[in-house]
């Protein structure tokens with residue numbers, strides 16, 4: 500790939516605004532020198548152009564260029580069941596999610612679903628995703644093939660369970676280990692793919708299944724781990740009954756040896772102080788999925804308590820409990836919900852929202868050296884927001900007092916339709932206006 504100097508208004512958060520006031524970096528007439536898919540220099544356009552006059556310029560002025568979004572919790576098999584509103588978690592799983600998940604036993608169907616799913620992610624500007632895969636190894640294979648074809652940075656794995664779902668979704672510890680091992684050997688570290696060991700949740704995973712997961716984590720010390728925790732009050736109660744010896748929900752994973760810096764647990768709406776302390780101490784991250792939490796009536800996320808304990812938090816869309824792939828929408832919903840919590844909530848600025856949608860996700864996945872900001876040395880994973888003329892967001896962008904105000908408006912009212920281009924590793928993967936990339 501020949502070098503390119505991108506000229507744009509760009510914003511990023513190489514540091515956390517939760518710990519570094521003034522963490523939002525804004526370059527109104529900025530330049531990003533990209534070669535081999537990697538950012539070589541990052542700063543003001545005029546200085547970079549003067550230093551590299553021979554490098555062709557890609558003019559992206561007139562919108563905002565942001566690091567690609569990082570979705571830390573999203574379900575492959577649920578893209579076609581988005582919108583099952585009005586049910587609590589366990590009823591929603593039974594009525595909406597699981598019947599569809601069973602259909603992925605058919606690899607042809609699974610491929611079509613994977614294509615819908617990937618189109619949704621890229622169309623929303625998501626460049627890296629931690630993906631809850633399918634219960635069927637064949638569908639996970641198909642997903643990795645399709646993800647490689649479109650270029651997504653996918654961290655994904657086979658979902659494993661052995662009780663309380665539907666028979667066709669159940670496996671055994673022996674099969675979970677054998678299929679997981681084969682998938683890891685086929686996909687982990689191949690191109691942009693990484694593997695995540697994925698017991699669905701302790702409600703559907705016996706101690707035997709969790710032990711099989713732990714065996715994979717030990718044998719392959721670089722694969723990631725993901726699951727759900729403390730999402731719904733009834734779910735927490737059932738898990739307590741299934742693991743009478745466990746101190747709490749986290750302990751069901753902890754006793755199996757699954758809680759570490761390689762993990763991301765989704766939701767955690769009802770944690771104890773002990774659980775927060777252990778998550779912080781082990782460096783295990785939490786994926787906050789505010790649209791899903793609202794749609795399923797699961798509850799409010801205690802962000803202030805997570806921050807006070809020192810737990811890494813990032814954003815997840817949780818499609819299809821969530822309502823779509825846009826991390827702009829997740830950021831807005833997070834902002835709304837924290838506002839509605841009053842004193843217990845955290846007032847989230849545009850800088851916080853950008854951080855949660857980008858760099859925080861990279862940190863949660865242990866990918867912060869590669870993606871999440873526009874610092875030199877990072878992959879050029881980017882999303883260009885440029886609303887179509889005549890839209891309300893276009894009016895705000897043209898009249899915004901500052902790029903930070905434009906960023907706030909992007910979270911308040913931006914949608915995938917406002918995305919003009921998406922790059923992963925310097926490659927264009929999505930273009931609204933053909934021929935512009």
Ligand SMILES: O=c1[nH]c(=O)c2nc[nH]c2[nH]1
Nearest residue numbers: 596699700727791817820
């Ligand atoms: O939001 C959720 N979506 C799911 O598919 C799921 N499975 C277990 N727990 C879950 N929570």
Ligand SMILES: [Zn+2]
Nearest residue numbers: 572727765817
């Ligand atoms: Zn989920």
